[in-house]
Structures are given as structure tokens and as C-alpha cells.
Amino acid sequence: MGNVTEAKKGATVSRRSFLKWSAALAGSAALVGCMPVSSGGSAEPAVAQAGERHLNAEILPTICWHNCGGRCQIKGQVKDGVLLSITTDNEGPDTPDNLQARACLKGRAQRQRLYHPDRLKYPVKRVGERGEGKWERISWEEALDTTASELKRIIDQYGNESVHYIYASGVGGAFNQSYMGGPTGRLLNCLGGYLSFYGNYSQANYMYAIPYMFGSPYGGSSPTTFPDAKLIVMFGDNPACTRVGGLNSTYYLKLAKQNGVKIIVIDPRFSDTASTFADQWIPIRPTTDSALVAALAYIMLTEGLHDQAFLDKYCVGFDDAHLPEGVPAGNSYKSYVMGDSDGQPKTPEWASSITGIPVDTIKQLAREIAGVKPVFFIQGRGMQRHANGEFQALSVPILAFMTGNVGILGSNPGLYEGFTPVRMGSYPAGANPVEAKISFFMFTDAIEKGGNHTKESSGLQGADRLPHGIKFIWNYGGNALVNQHSDTGRTTALLKDTSKCEFILGIDNFMTPSMEYSDIILPDITQFEQEDIVTRALGQGLALYGRKLVEPMYECKGVYEICLELAKRLGVQDKFDEGKTQEQYLREAVAVAQEAQPDFPSFEEFREKGIYKTKPSKIVAYEAFIKDPIANPLPTPSGKIEIFSKTLYDMNRPDEIPAVPKYIEVKEGPRSPLREKYPLQCIGHHSKRRVHSTFDNLPWMEEAEPQRLWMNPQDAAARGIKDGDLVKVYNDRGTVKVKVKITPRLIPGVCSLPQGAWYTPDANGVDIRGCINTLTTWEPTKLAWGNPQHTNLVQVEKA
Amino acid sequence: MTKQYGFYVDQQHCIGCFTCQIACKDKNDLADGVRWRRVHEFHGGDTILENDVYRSNVFAYWLSMACNHCENPKCAINCPTGAMYKREEDGIVLVDQDKCIGCGYCVWSCPYEVPQLSGNTVTKCNFCVDLQSQGKNPACVDACIMRVLEYGPIDELRQKYGDVAQVKGLPDASITKPSLVITPHRKAIE
Amino acid sequence: MKDLPLILFTLCMQAAIGAVLWAALIRLKDKEAPAFKTNTLVALILSAVGILASLVHLGKPLLAMTSLFNLFSSWLSREILFSGGFFVLLAISWWLERSEKAESARNTLAWLASLVGLVAVFAMGQLYMQTVIPAWQSANTLVDFYATTLILGAVVLFVTAGKEREKLPRLDLAVLAIVFVQIAFVPGYLTGMAAMAGAGQESAALLAGSYGLMTILRWLFMLGGIFLFVLSRTDKFAKQAGILYTAVGILLIGAFIGRFLLYVSGIPIGIGII
Numbered sequence A: 001m002g003n004v005t006e007a008k009k010g011a012t013v014s015r016r017s018f019l020k021w022s023a024a025l026a027g028s029a030a031l032v033g034c035m036p037v038s039s040g041g042s043a044e045p046a047v048a049q050a051g052e053r054h055l056n057a058e059i060l061p062t063i064c065w066h067n068c069g070g071r072c073q074i075k076g077q078v079k080d081g082v083l084l085s086i087t088t089d090n091e092g093p094d095t096p097d098n099l100q101a102r103a104c105l106k107g108r109a110q111r112q113r114l115y116h117p118d119r120l121k122y123p124v125k126r127v128g129e130r131g132e133g134k135w136e137r138i139s140w141e142e143a144l145d146t147t148a149s150e151l152k153r154i155i156d157q158y159g160n161e162s163v164h165y166i167y168a169s170g171v172g173g174a175f176n177q178s179y180m181g182g183p184t185g186r187l188l189n190c191l192g193g194y195l196s197f198y199g200n201y202s203q204a205n206y207m208y209a210i211p212y213m214f215g216s217p218y219g220g221s222s223p224t225t226f227p228d229a230k231l232i233v234m235f236g237d238n239p240a241c242t243r244v245g246g247l248n249s250t251y252y253l254k255l256a257k258q259n260g261v262k263i264i265v266i267d268p269r270f271s272d273t274a275s276t277f278a279d280q281w282i283p284i285r286p287t288t289d290s291a292l293v294a295a296l297a298y299i300m301l302t303e304g305l306h307d308q309a310f311l312d313k314y315c316v317g318f319d320d321a322h323l324p325e326g327v328p329a330g331n332s333y334k335s336y337v338m339g340d341s342d343g344q345p346k347t348p349e350w351a352s353s354i355t356g357i358p359v360d361t362i363k364q365l366a367r368e369i370a371g372v373k374p375v376f377f378i379q380g381r382g383m384q385r386h387a388n389g390e391f392q393a394l395s396v397p398i399l400a401f402m403t404g405n406v407g408i409l410g411s412n413p414g415l416y417e418g419f420t421p422v423r424m425g426s427y428p429a430g431a432n433p434v435e436a437k438i439s440f441f442m443f444t445d446a447i448e449k450g451g452n453h454t455k456e457s458s459g460l461q462g463a464d465r466l467p468h469g470i471k472f473i474w475n476y477g478g479n480a481l482v483n484q485h486s487d488t489g490r491t492t493a494l495l496k497d498t499s500k501c502e503f504i505l506g507i508d509n510f511m512t513p514s515m516e517y518s519d520i521i522l523p524d525i526t527q528f529e530q531e532d533i534v535t536r537a538l539g540q541g542l543a544l545y546g547r548k549l550v551e552p553m554y555e556c557k558g559v560y561e562i563c564l565e566l567a568k569r570l571g572v573q574d575k576f577d578e579g580k581t582q583e584q585y586l587r588e589a590v591a592v593a594q595e596a597q598p599d600f601p602s603f604e605e606f607r608e609k610g611i612y613k614t615k616p617s618k619i620v621a622y623e624a625f626i627k628d629p630i631a632n633p634l635p636t637p638s639g640k641i642e643i644f645s646k647t648l649y650d651m652n653r654p655d656e657i658p659a660v661p662k663y664i665e666v667k668e669g670p671r672s673p674l675r676e677k678y679p680l681q682c683i684g685h686h687s688k689r690r691v692h693s694t695f696d697n698l699p700w701m702e703e704a705e706p707q708r709l710w711m712n713p714q715d716a717a718a719r720g721i722k723d724g725d726l727v728k729v730y731n732d733r734g735t736v737k738v739k740v741k742i743t744p745r746l747i748p749g750v751c752s753l754p755q756g757a758w759y760t761p762d763a764n765g766v767d768i769r770g771c772i773n774t775l776t777t778w779e780p781t782k783l784a785w786g787n788p789q790h791t792n793l794v795q796v797e798k799a
Numbered sequence B: 001m002t003k004q005y006g007f008y009v010d011q012q013h014c015i016g017c018f019t020c021q022i023a024c025k026d027k028n029d030l031a032d033g034v035r036w037r038r039v040h041e042f043h044g045g046d047t048i049l050e051n052d053v054y055r056s057n058v059f060a061y062w063l064s065m066a067c068n069h070c071e072n073p074k075c076a077i078n079c080p081t082g083a084m085y086k087r088e089e090d091g092i093v094l095v096d097q098d099k100c101i102g103c104g105y106c107v108w109s110c111p112y113e114v115p116q117l118s119g120n121t122v123t124k125c126n127f128c129v130d131l132q133s134q135g136k137n138p139a140c141v142d143a144c145i146m147r148v149l150e151y152g153p154i155d156e157l158r159q160k161y162g163d164v165a166q167v168k169g170l171p172d173a174s175i176t177k178p179s180l181v182i183t184p185h186r187k188a189i190e
Numbered sequence C: 001m002k003d004l005p006l007i008l009f010t011l012c013m014q015a016a017i018g019a020v021l022w023a024a025l026i027r028l029k030d031k032e033a034p035a036f037k038t039n040t041l042v043a044l045i046l047s048a049v050g051i052l053a054s055l056v057h058l059g060k061p062l063l064a065m066t067s068l069f070n071l072f073s074s075w076l077s078r079e080i081l082f083s084g085g086f087f088v089l090l091a092i093s094w095w096l097e098r099s100e101k102a103e104s105a106r107n108t109l110a111w112l113a114s115l116v117g118l119v120a121v122f123a124m125g126q127l128y129m130q131t132v133i134p135a136w137q138s139a140n141t142l143v144d145f146y147a148t149t150l151i152l153g154a155v156v157l158f159v160t161a162g163k164e165r166e167k168l169p170r171l172d173l174a175v176l177a178i179v180f181v182q183i184a185f186v187p188g189y190l191t192g193m194a195a196m197a198g199a200g201q202e203s204a205a206l207l208a209g210s211y212g213l214m215t216i217l218r219w220l221f222m223l224g225g226i227f228l229f230v231l232s233r234t235d236k237f238a239k240q241a242g243i244l245y246t247a248v249g250i251l252l253i254g255a256f257i258g259r260f261l262l263y264v265s266g267i268p269i270g271i272g273i274i
């Protein structure tokens, strides 16, 4: 065993950012009038110096509302109109069945975001080429007038389906909402509708595919039942980074561990989840989970470890005897596993050569999962963000079926966790008259192809063809226009062409890489400059009220006001404006909550305390169906679990879209010939220091976890690369220059560039911040038209 | 000394989320580069590809550490001005900013990399004595989302959790006798 | 170079102390020895420069005096006390020398100053030995500091003696011996550190690795300087001050590099490196 070493971070907060932040601090200090440190008479000086600046500060509940997989309460300590610092939920006894909704590092750093010197401060319009970075300050009048007239022109000229309200997950309030609804949705609906989208970057492949098996994409067991399992098997899931807030999954893993539950993590990376919780880490090559599952099935079948009765009773198409009518033998999952159909039995040796997992480990794993009950199988979203993501996602549940781990407390059939949400009203966006929907991932295709974006070519839904493609983009609270979408180089080149997409409106707090491609940018207020409500947590039901902490900064305005002003200019004020204030809408939302949850407090009380929690409940996936499959059939064509899907079968593209979850080799996979040129599989895990691209610009976050490419020592040695070296990561789509973290915490042959860093091209187009999407592809997944953003082959060399 | 206060950390369930570090920075308004509580990542072992399969004995764990308010605080013993001192009543080690001349000797004296030069003086964790005097918990303790941080009279903590103060990756506890109790991560002890 | 103030402080103080000490020793043996007035003055200037340099290293130089407050337990306080004491005694003794008054008091003062200086060097050594830096904790620090004191002291004395230097005893040979002693400690020092896990090992690795060339250069300079120094004392070259100055220059560079290496190799035991 090697030595233990501390991973030195080489704390590299750039001087520029240091200066900026110290300026911000000075700024906030100046605002409070120098934050006097009173020594309090005879108080011990060092104690007085300990920071009594918080004394007599008002403590107001507020919210963290970004798209991190949870929501937390944060509380602002406010004095003289200035946010001094942030605390979190600290009410109550904080027992496992009544947890505090404690915020993570990002929530605790929100002050640095609020007072960041780079906040967008006033409206600007583009003066140079689009994306050139030349801006001119304009008045709100001019900004709104121009936006209104462009919106009107484009609707008149190209129709409402040419106006795209692009995927954006940065704002998640009941009132302010960037994901489809909210005031934006209402405004556009009043104007005759807009081009919407289906699917999302998070789980497109999973959510498209899982319903073929279960009839619905959701419905896993809740994390509150982790401790009831004997064994938890996690595929490509890293809750220790991705679901951390106080009421979220990670804490329940601790409870499980304390209960003696064994945990196995299958991941190319020795993630924080693996290092903290796993009794066993099984490293695997990205995109090969289906091969592992097939081999596990092979062992169980050949050793007779599987639960045949369960498969017979609840499933369709596990074996040839249970195929839907009219489907010839040889099409079942079992015949795939035994090699009846393709002549290749899915032996552990076969899977080992694909996955890199030793044969013995595969055998041991199969015996282990078949040997205990209940087993909680769970997958993360990472393992499906691949070119074969649909079938990666569909394969994990097979293990639960074969071992009868469905419907019993402590089991989960490989689905994302279920939870009981707090029901809450939301701002009424109204109905969208436009039926056409693109895949969220295909917006660049819809811009590029113009009138040739069709159902067949591009997965358009609700219409056969988009007459003109996308001509107007409304980008509010999102960075997916450039940064979070694939192939930033190709995307920005496309956006530069103003004859394709003619107008782009940006509304954000920062000049993000996406905002750089706007024609007009409107500076938004944050959640701390207004009031709103959020809900969501996986452990207990949670609703949070966010109070206004400080007055809107600079010239920033909220999105409702923006929409209202545009509605006036576009002659739809009467339809848009119900004459209600933001508070009235929030009261209505709370009224919905009170109706649904009898113990929900009054609006005043909710606003005062800022938090409402339900007692944790234990949700067991598909419990009713397992108890009585006749009375509670699944919403699938057969009413049963469809391991074999006739719908997929009928698509008749067996190599790309198999009817059972086969292992599909991807173009940029472990056995691709392209590896000669680009030998490393590059994934881009979600890191704790950011929510996607949000928080990337905070010095405190860079200090905690600087942006680094993860690389195994074997690969590094072969390239003469040392820890902390600047390296070049590249493929045909682009080049990134970033420092490297050499670590045994991921396998050779794979590197990982944490997703979300801000695309920052230098004069040669080389990204010098480390945005993974400089390396990713537009090519969608075969079934879901989803994002394969973890499937990339690259080469790395010393810069 | 009447009492000695100290920290407890359950290293087994620390996910290295940095929340404690940021909560401390925010509460104390610390500049870039200054961290009164720091989350350290340790890793060891190898992950290799051999005969086309992966073999690994890798391990990784985290340790969140602030000032240990040591029983034998070399920082204070060596401080030439008396700016760094240990409080009688609770053993908390504090820096009087007015007295500190920024000589940096305490930086060379602390095995835990705790005192840090910032501006013209040295600063470090003050155990949130202001919050404690108001009957509140230190900011970092209340921040931890895994609930692995505690504080209190060190003898009570030791009674509850044992007396491990040294794990793989930490200096010899006999140097300063830190007021720290750790429940080690399974890989942090041999 | 962030350690420059400390390099200057330790080198200047030690040189000054050594110069005064040698002068006192010589006078002890030889009542007729030259007055060494310039020597005292230069020593005084050197210690002033050293003390000023040390102030630069402080965050709050104006409060430097408060560093005397913890004599009870801090070697830094003691170092300041004795360094300051040395300076004050030296200043008085210089003033007495200049006014050619109180001969016996002058002698006593010179001795007192030397003794206080020697204690100051001891405090300096202890200061570094009390840190958590293995490269400094060893007795080698003391050896190195005292050796430097004697070597640089001799150098100062010779340079300031001017024409009178021919009357001085063969300190060059003493210095040669001292350098040999110093060098004799090096292998033990390095292997001792290399045998430690963690910080000590890293320091040794630095001295043998990235700074290997400098480590070698340092001793080449020291030996070369001494060689020239000895040469300058031979009859053949005794009249050529140039050789002496070259020797002094080379020795100074050697001493400087030595001190530089001391600081850069000072890796604290800390988290992750034990």
C-alpha cells in the first residue's frame, strides 16, 4: 500500500480574483460604515476581535434555489441593509427523523455571489459582432423597446414556433422560474406561444427509456429507506457531491452505514461517495455498465441464483417463454445473456474484457447481490449521460428483477430515489398554444437546419417540421446556450451567424459564456433581492420561504417586471397582468400548499420562519404493484415490467435500439478505433464546488476545489505529466488547457474534467478555464435525442 | 486551568464537502487564502491496469481541522509578544490582533498549519468565542451537513469518543497535545 | 526572496558578534594588539543593518519592542533581548573607544558584548530548533550559526584591520578548521533528515535534489574562499589585498547561499507530510 499523501491544492486563486473580491469586501464594509469592532468596555481584546459584527444583526430566512438536486434554507444576517454573513437552518433538535435543512458550501458562499464585483449591473446591448464581447450600456427603456420590437418582428415574420425559451435551470422559485414556466412562459403564451422542449440535460436518456420498462420514469424508493437495506449497490452515483443539502440523500447513507448496511459503488472514479461510504469500489470503464449487468445475469442464471418466480410473475421478456405474442424466440434478455441470439454468451470473461473488471470480482458481485435481501439498487444520472445512455439506464433494474428486489422495504429497482414533495402552488404560466417541441438538446440543430429540423432528422415532437428553425432565443437563468451544451466551439460558431438565430435575449446575474452570445442583456436580481418560495428535498418534504435581504443592487430588475414591461409594449398587458403583486402570487402558492397539507402554516408564519418540513416517510418503489399486480398494473402496454419492450422492438433498429437492455458499443468508447488517436475516455463529473456553471466564479470555491483535470498516475507517467502541471486536453472538437490533479482515484484510460467551468477561449480558441463541453459532441443519443456528454475520447499532453 | 475545550470530528462520515470551511470563512469574513478551518484531502494506494483489468487498493479520506487549542500550544509558547495566548478558563488559544506584530514565529511553531499571516498579523480559529459567549455553537459545528463536528470540554468528548488525536496524515500528537478527538476513517488508522 | 530580511539579519548579527569576539580574544592574548576601532564600527553598523532588516520582516515594525514581552517562554524574545543587548553594549563600547576613555571599562564591555553576542547566537539557534521544521531542529543549526559567527567574524576583522592585518594571528587556519567541522556535520545532518519520514525527508530531498547544485556550490565557495584566505596569509601574497578581498567575497557568497538553503529547505511537519 502506498503512502498517504495530502492532495495539496496549490491554492491558486488568481491575483485578479483576489483583488476583485477584496474590493467587494471593502465595498460591503464601506456600506456598513466600516463595521466597527467595539471592544465592549473591559472585554478581552481577542474576544472582542472575534467578530461581534453580527451582534444585533437581523436574521432573515432565505433560500438557495439553484439546480443542485436539493433546496436548502439559508439565513441572512442583515444589518443596515447589508448582508453580513449566512447561516442555515438550525431550528429544532436535528434528529435523524427531523433533520435541519442545512446548506452546503455553495449556499454558505452566497454572499460572495450577491456582492460579486462582476455582477451584471445595467442593461447592455451588443455593439460588435455577436460574441465579440463589445457592449454598450443602455437604458432600460431602450433595452425593453428593442427586445419588444425584435420579438414582435420575429413572431410576425417566422411564427411563434421560431421563438425558443431555452432550457435553463438556474432559477427554481415558485414565482421566478427559468425552467419552462414562470413569468416568461406566461408572457410568451400571451403572445401566442413558444417553442418548448422535452427531456433535459440531467436525465434525458433515463427518462425517455425507463418508461418503456416501468410505464413511468419516476417512482424509486426514498433515501429514508437506505438504512433498511442489507446492501446498497450504486451505479455511477455520487450523492456525496450531487445530493448534499441537509435533507438530502447523503445523510441517509450515513444512517445506513451506522446500521451496518454494506455499500458497493460502481464508478470509474473513486468518488467522494465511494471513499466515504463504500465497502467495495468496483471501477468500471465508462459506457460499459450494461455489459457488467449482462455478465452478472449470466452468473446468476448459470448458477441458478436468480428468482425465476419473480420474473415469471411480474416481468415480460426475461426469457423466451415470456415474450409478447408474435415475437419470435431468441429475443428475450435471457437469450441475449446466454448468447442464443448472437452466439456470444455474456460470460464474466467477455464482460471483463469490456469493463476492465476482473472476472473474479464479477462472480463475487453476482453471488453477493443474489445472496442478500433487501438490496437497494440505485443509479446516478452520470452513467446515462452517455451515447448509449438509454440502455445503460435500463440495464440496472434487471438486477433487481432477477433478485426479486422490488416492492420490499429496503429494496429499489435501480431507479432514482423517490420522495414525497410538499405540494405548493406556482405562478400561473398558462397554456402554450404551440404544440411543437424540440428535444432540449437539439436547439443547435434547430438553429442550424432552419426549416429542415424535422421529426425524423431531429426528434421534433408535436409537429413534422419547424418551418424556420429557431430565430429568437429567450435565455433566462441558464448557461446551456453555450457552456452547458455540447461542443462550445461549434455552438459559438453557429451563434455568431446572426442570419440564423436573429435575436438572443439574455437575463442573468453574470456575464457567463452564454450571456456573451446575447444581443441584449438584462441584469436580474438574485433571490436575495426579492421574495420567493422553493420546495424539494429527497429525505423529508421541504418548503422554504425566502425573504428579501437587501434592496435590488445597481439597476437590476426582476424577471416579472421585465415581462410586464414587455407585455405593455407588445399590447398584451391585459392578458398578462392580473393586477397582482409578487406577494399576492406567493400567497396563492401558499394557499395551494395549505389545501394539500393541512398542517401547513399561515402565510405570515411561513414567511416569518421560512421553513416547513414534513415528517420523513418511507417510500418503497412499486410496493402496490408487487403486492397485487392485477389490481395495480403498471402503465406499460402489458401492465407488467417490460424487460422486453415491444414498442422498441417495433422500431426495428435492433443494433442501435435493442428491445432488451443490451450492451451497445459507442463510437467513442473503450474499444473504439479512434482510441489510437484519442486514447482516453473523458468524463466530466459534477463537482461539489459548483452547481453546473453557477458558483464557478467565486474565489472561495476555487480555493476549496480548484478546477483540475483528474488523471491516473499511470496515464500521467506515460505522458511525463506531474501533479499540478498545465496540460492540453484535446480532440477534433476542441482543446482545453487546464492544470491536472494526478490521483489514483480514477482508473487509467479515463480522465475527468469536472463539468461547469466557464468556457474561456483564448485568441486561438483554446479554452483556458477547463470547460468540458469544449470536447463534447452535438450528436444526440439514438432513442432519446439526449445528451451524451460523458462520452468523449481525448488525448492529453503536457502544455 | 478549569476546563479545556476542544473539537470532535467523526472522520468516518465526513464527505469532504468544505461546508465547514466556507461557513467559517463567511462568518469571520476571511480573505482569499486564509482558512481558519480547512478540509484536507488525503489519498493513497494505487489504481492500475494490469492484464487489461483494474486492480486498486486506493483509499481516500478527509479531515476537517481548525485550531486544536492545544494543551501544549507551541504557537503561544514561542510567541514573543504574548499576542498568542491560552485562556485560563477554557484553554482556548487566541490571538490579540492589537498585540500581534506579524513575526510569523507561531506559523513555524504549529504542526497543524493553523496560524496564517493575513495582512500584517497572524490570524486563526478563535473557536467562535463570540458565539459561545452568547450560548451558541461555533459556526462550523452548526454548518456540517453530515453532523460530524462537535465541540465541548475535551474530557467529556474523550469520555464519549475515546482519545484518538492522531491519524495517518497528521503530525505526532505528543508535540502539542491537541484538544481534538477523532473517530478515524477506517483507512486512516493502520 | 521572502526570507531575505532574515538571511540578512542572521548573517549580519553573526558577523558582528564574531568580529567583536575575535577582537576581544586577540586582545586577551596580546595587550599590544591594534585598537580595532574600525572593526567595532563595522560590527556596529552590521548589527544595525541586521536589526533593521529584521524589522522589515515584521508585519508591524513599529511594535518591534513588544517582542521582548515573552522572555519567559519565547526564544524569539530572548533572541531579540540578547541581539539588542549586544548592539547596545557595542554602541557604548564604540563610543568609549572613540573617546579613548576608560580603557578597562572598554575591555570589560567588549567582553560583555561578546558574551551577550554568543548568547544571542545561542538564542537564534534555539529559536529555529524550537520550530516544527525538522531541517532546523537538529543541533546542526547551532553548529552552523556558531561556525558562521566565527568565520564571518574573522573575515570582518581582517578586512577592517587594513594594513594592521599582518599583525593579526593566523585566524585563517582557525577558520579553515571551523569549516571542516561544519562540513563534518553535513553528512550526518542530511542522512539524519533523509531517514525521517515526511518533512525531514522532503527537506533532505530538496537539498540533494532541486537545490543539489547550490548545496555543492555552497561548500565549494566556502572551501575556495578559505583556500584563498589561507593563501592571502602566506608570505608570498600577504601584501596583495586583492586576494583577501576575493576570498572574503567568495566566503560571503558561500555563507549567503548556506543561509538561503537553510530557509528554503525549511519544510514544516504539517498535515499530510509528517
Ligand SMILES: Nc1nc2c(c(=O)[nH]1)N[C@H]1C(S)=C(S)[C@@H](COP(=O)(O)OP(=O)(O)OC[C@H]3O[C@@H](n4cnc5c(=O)[nH]c(N)nc54)[C@H](O)[C@@H]3O)O[C@H]1N2
Binding pocket: A066, A067, A167, A168, A169, A170, A171, A201, A202, A203, A385, A476, A477, A478, A479, A480, A481, A483, A484, A485, A507, A508, A509, A510, A512, A524, A525, A526, A527, A684, A685, A686, A691, A692, A693, A694, A755, A772, A773, A776, A789, A790
Ligand atoms: N459536459 C457536460 N455538460 C453538462 C452536464 C454534464 O454532466 N456534462 N450536466 C448537464 C446538466 S445535468 C444540467 S442540469 C445542465 C445545467 O445547465 P444550466 O441550466 O445552464 O445550469 P447553470 O450552468 O447552473 O446555469 C444557470 C445560470 O443561471 C444563472 N442564475 C443563477 N441564479 C440566477 C438568478 O437569480 N437570476 C438569473 N437571471 N440567473 C440566475 C447562473 O448565473 C447561471 O448562468 O448542464 C448540463 N451540461
Ligand SMILES: Nc1nc2c(c(=O)[nH]1)N[C@H]1C(S)=C(S)[C@@H](COP(=O)(O)OP(=O)(O)OC[C@H]3O[C@@H](n4cnc5c(=O)[nH]c(N)nc54)[C@H](O)[C@@H]3O)O[C@H]1N2
Binding pocket: A067, A068, A069, A201, A202, A203, A235, A236, A237, A238, A241, A242, A243, A266, A267, A268, A269, A271, A284, A285, A286, A287, A288, A289, A380, A381, A382, A383, A384, A385, A386, A683, A684, A685, A686, A687, A688, A689, A690, A691, A692, A756, A790
Ligand atoms: N454539487 C453539485 N450537485 C449537483 C449538481 C451540480 O452541478 N453540482 N447538479 C445536479 C443535477 S442538475 C444533476 S442532473 C445531478 C447530476 O448527477 P450525476 O449525473 O449522477 O453526476 P455525475 O457526476 O455526472 O455522475 C455521477 C457519477 O457517475 C460516474 N460515471 C460517469 N460515467 C459512468 C459510467 O459509464 N458508468 C458508471 N458506473 N459510472 C459513471 C461519474 O464518475 C460520477 O462519479 O446532480 C445534481 N447535483
Ligand code: SF4
Binding pocket: A064, A065, A066, A068, A069, A070, A071, A072, A073, A102, A103, A104, A105, A106, A107, A108, A244, A245, A246, A691
Ligand atoms: S445543496 Fe443545493 S440548495 Fe442546498 S445550499 Fe447547496 S447548492 Fe444550495
Ligand code: SF4
Binding pocket: B066, B067, B068, B069, B070, B072, B073, B074, B075, B076, B093, B109, B110, B111, B112, B113, B114, B115, B124, B176, B178
Ligand atoms: S493547533 Fe497550532 S495554533 Fe492551535 S493551539 Fe495548537 S499549536 Fe497553537
Ligand code: SF4
Binding pocket: B075, B078, B079, B080, B081, B082, B083, B084, B095, B099, B100, B101, B102, B103, B104, B105, B106, B107, B115, B121, B122
Ligand atoms: S505572528 Fe503574532 S501571534 Fe504569531 S508569534 Fe508573532 S506576534 Fe505572536
Ligand code: SF4
Binding pocket: B023, B024, B025, B027, B028, B036, B037, B066, B067, B124, B125, B126, B127, B128, B138, B139, B140, B141
Ligand atoms: S470555531 Fe469558529 S473560527 Fe474556529 S473553525 Fe469553527 S467557525 Fe472557524
Ligand code: SF4
Binding pocket: B013, B014, B015, B016, B017, B018, B019, B020, B021, B039, B062, B064, B143, B144, B145, B146, B147, B148, B149
Ligand atoms: S462540513 Fe462536515 S462533512 Fe463537510 S467537510 Fe466539514 S466536517 Fe466534513
Ligand SMILES: [Mo]
Binding pocket: A201, A202, A203
Ligand atoms: Mo441536471
